[in-house]
Structure formats: C-alpha cells, structure tokens
Amino acid sequence: MLLELDNLVKRYENHLAVDHLSLNVREGEIMGLLGPNGAGKTTTLNIITGLTGMDHGTIRVFGIDIGSNGQEIKQDIGLVPQEIAIFDDLTAKENVTFFGKLYGLRGALLKERTREALDFVGLGSRAGQFPRNFSGGMKRRLNIACAISHKPRLIIMDEPTVGIDPQSRNHILESVRTLQREGSTILYTSHYMEEVDEICTRIAIMDQGRIIAQGTSEELKTMISSEEKIEMTLSEINYTLVDEIKKLEGVLECHGEERKLTVLARKDSGLIGQISLIIGHSGSEIYSLQVDKVTLESVFLTLTGKSLRDTG
C-alpha cells in the first residue's frame, strides 16, 4: 500500500470533521475522494501532509509511519492545495523553481524539471510572466506545476478544477491521467462526480467525515442499483402490448401513457431485444429509446439521501 489511513479522527470543538476514517491507496491508482462541501476532504488531506494534527489514528505513507520520518516522506509528496497557493510577485517559472528547490532539486536538473512542469500544464510560453495577470484556469495550472516538478510518488490534489473554464478543466484532467501513466499515485478530491467518474480508478465517497462507500465506479453503481429504467416513445400504445411486456421474465413494471412507454427491469436482463420484438408484432413503431444509466450522483443520493449538488 502506498498510503494507509487507519481510523483517523479530527475534532473541531464539538464537531467531528473526520470521523473514524480508514482508506487505502495502492501504488499507481488515481483514488477519488468524492464528497460535498464540508465533508472533511481537505481536513483529511491536511492530516496526511502534516498541516493539521489528528486526535486519533495512524497514517502510513510509503509504508512509513508519518510520525517517524516527516522530512523524508514530504520529499516524495506533491500537494496541490484547494486554494491557489502561489506568489504573485514571482514569475510562473520562479514559482515552480522556488518549490522545486524546496523539494531539493538543484542545478541543471532543476532547470529541466521546471521547464517540463510548465510545459506539462501548458504554461511553457508564459514562464516569464507574473501570475497576477493570469486567468483563474492558468493560476490553477500553475498551482499544479508547483507540486509536480520533483516528480513525487504521491500527488495529492484538492479540488484542482474548482471554478475554471471547461478547456482548462479538460487540460487538467488529461494531465492527471498522464501523471498516473508516468508512475505517480494520485489522491484526487472533488465534489464533481462526473470528473471523478471519468478519471479515477477507484472512488471513495465521503460525507460528514466518514467514508460511506468505496470501490470502482462500476462497483459503486452496481452496489446501489439492481434495476434499470427503459423509456420509449412509440407510434401507438395499446393494453395488450403493455400486458405482454409485463409477462416477460425480469420485467418488474411496465406502464404506458399516451405514446410513452416506461419499463422497469432487473439490471442486465437483456430485455430490450425482446421488448422491441413484441412492439414490432403489435404493429407499433419505436421513435425513440432511452435506457437510464445509474450515475454516481444517484449513488450518492441513495447513500446519503441528499444530492451532491444541493450541498454544493
């Protein structure tokens, strides 16, 4: 295991920000930590990087307890903080160089890695410019560049795409995949379920300081859903048609309204073919067909009883 969190507890006055949280991250993963505002994501990351003390629990990074050898562990972690943490009075290049030096890079290697990091986030042509004139997305990307020039084994990203344009977001998501391919392990927090779903190899869903479910995107989706909803628009609907579909093995419910037919069926029962056959026999035609996929959004909704978006 690259990162092992065991039973972390962090209390602020009488509020439990992190509530007996355990999580393991394997080498080479992109682990997504998905949760609404206030779930305790940043607090958890701060505990890992040593910025915040914990009330209880143990953390092992690269197999070493973080209490025992802080400096050595820090050397191999890159943190992309939630809030942009760069210097406006240093150029993009100087910002990356500064952090590179703090991580121990020197000389020619420092130069090379700095350039690489800037190119990597697409700021190569703006190396000499001051970030105060950058757009939000460019600042976010510089924020990332400062964390990766030393090629850390573990990269921790705290909502790196918050509040930016789609282009920068895509660029960042693509970069995260590339970093993983190049050998880094990534712990990625977000409250956008689409992007977690898109890039993460595994996902932990967090709410009120606890991890309420974890697994791959598919595992999470199957966990809550055993059925799927098929919606069709037909040229005409009659009662015999509805009755015949209801008789099919695996169909839980079927009802028609005007020209709309809704079928609720057990998941992966492969019924669409049989249903369309029956419709064909009845002399009706299918104008449109839609199978409702289960999303992480609905997983979250089912598990917590609230929507990710409402809380954000």
Next chain:
Amino acid sequence: MRLGTMFYYTLIQNWRDRSTYLEMLFLPILLIFILGISLGNAFQSPFISDTEVAYFNEDKGPIGESFEMFMRHEESTDLLSLTPVISADEGIQLVEEGQVHAFIHVPADLLQGETVKLQLIGSHQHNFRFTIVESMLESFVSGVNMVLAMEEINPDSLLMVRENSIEARSLQASDVRPGAMDYYAVTMLVMFMMYGTTYAVFGMKHAYLNTTGHRIRTTPIRPIEHYLGLVLANMLTVLIQGIILVTFTRFVFGVNWGNNLPLLFLILLLTGIMAIGLGTAIVMVTGNETLSGNIVMVLVPVMTFLAGGFFRLGLPDSSFLYYLQYLSPNYLAQTALFNTIYAGDFQRTLSMMLIMMVIILISFTMALVSERRFQT
C-alpha cells in the same frame, strides 16, 4: 540551503513590490525635505550664530570650578557664547525673553544633598540648541561622576585627571551644526524603518500563515528555516531602505550622519531587526493581517510623536510621559543615532542599544510562542 531559497525569493518579492518600496523611500525623503525646509528658518537662522547660554554658578568648590573650566573650553570651540548671571531668576528671564537659548543653574553643594540638582532650562523654540546644551551637560556630569569615582580610590589624582576626562567627553564642535533637516532626517529615517513592520506583517501572513505558507510547510523545509528565511529577508529589506535613505540625504541634502559609520550601521541594523520583530509579534499574536496592518498604521506615528519625531516634546524629566518615551522604539533608535552622530554620550547610545535588544528578544519570543497556536 532551503533557508537560502526562502530568503532569496522573499527578498526579490519585497524588491518587486515596487510601489511599497518606493513609497518607503520617496515619502521619507519628501518629508525630510518639507519639514527641513519649512521649519528650517526656526532652526537655522539663529544657528549661524553661537548658542547663547546663560549660567549661574553658585558652587565655589571643585565642581563649580570644573564647570567653569568645561564651559570655557566649549566656548573656545566657537560653539557657545556664555553669559554669567547673578541669580536664577535673571537666567530664567533671559530664556523667556529669548535672549539666550538655555540657562544652566549650578547650585551650591551639588555633591551634598540628593535633592540638589543641576538645572537646565531651555526654550521650546530652540529644540536643537537645547539638545546640544543638554548633551553637553550630560557629558559634563558623566565626566564629574567619573572623576568622583576615581577620587574615591585616590584623592590626589583629582586635579590631574579632571580636565582630561572632561575634555574627552565633550562634543566635537566642528560637527555640531544640526539644522532642521538633520533632525528630521534622523526621526523620519527611524519612522520609516519602523514602517518596515508592514513587511513583516504582510510577508509573514502570506508566506507563513496563509495557504502559501501552509503549502511551504508541506515541503521538506524545516520550520525554523522557513521562519528565519522570511524574517532575515524582511530585515535586509528594511536595512537597505535605511542605508539608501542615509546615503541619499547625505549627498543630496547634505545631512550630517556623523563619522562613526560602523556604529551608525549597527544602530540601523538593530532598528531594522526591532521593526521586523515587532511586526512579526503583532501578526503572530493577532493572527489577523488587517488588524495587524491597522495596529502598525496607528502605532508607528504615535511612537514617532512620543519620541519627538515631529517636534520635540520638551517633556519634563521624571514625568510619566518622559518615561513612556523609553517604551517608544523610535525614541531609543533616535537617541542612539543622535548620540552617535553628534558624538554625544556613548554610554547612552549603548544603553539605548541594549534596550532595543531586549525589545527584539521579547518580540521574537512572543512571536514564536503565539505561532504555536496556529499549529492546529
């Protein structure tokens, strides 16, 4: 190494924050110029002549004798013009009428009672001349004290030593021609170095307490390197500012900064460290950048005022406010500087520097202790 990185990148940021840096250089130069010119008449025109001092010497013993000797020596260096008077009332009247700049009363039996004291009465319109006479008198007193101390050991040496020890401690007449410009150059220099606290406030807030500071803490840099790198860079920023001000006013305005450059530099260094120490303590204790900024903006002018930086307050000795001056870092720095530039009492310079070091020690301790609060 990491300390160096922290230091270097903080320094170039301070340097690049040009508007602040230029303000810190331009404003004091402007103020020195304006105050120096507009108050120059009050300071300068009578200064072409000697400082007029009336004195009434009632002591017929060795003290009175050596006082006469001392004053005559000062007169011979073209600094003073002496007028003996026959009563204290007459002397005070001369001061009130503006005929003399100061009046010195040497009572009889100075050595006898605790309550018998040398008296110096001056007029507020002539702060500078008053300062000169005051420091001269201080030199005289410390000379006498030294003689007395020796007398305890060997009474015979009294007469022989007396003249030498006094002369050695007297002001160097050729240098002492301070005008308004010279005065304000010192007080404004100190005031703007004290404004250097803002570097500490904003610098520490951003690169230590805020997100960027947090981020730096997640790197392998040791906390002490992080802290020292910032503090040293801010210190150097303020020190360079002080040196530029001294150089500029010396060569453009012809301000007198004395001959003891190493000591001058040392006092500037202490002033810079003190400013950064206070700023760091304020921001660490309050943990609030805006509040700290406001505190500094109020505190610095008040401390300058209290130290007579805008005009000499002429506070009566042993009054509450007089002692309060010692709490004003500006007062300490100014007094040390004046005594250095005008070759005044070195002991006094030294004691001011010592108090400054105590303030530095206290403020950095406070900063370090409060800093722990932020380690959640």
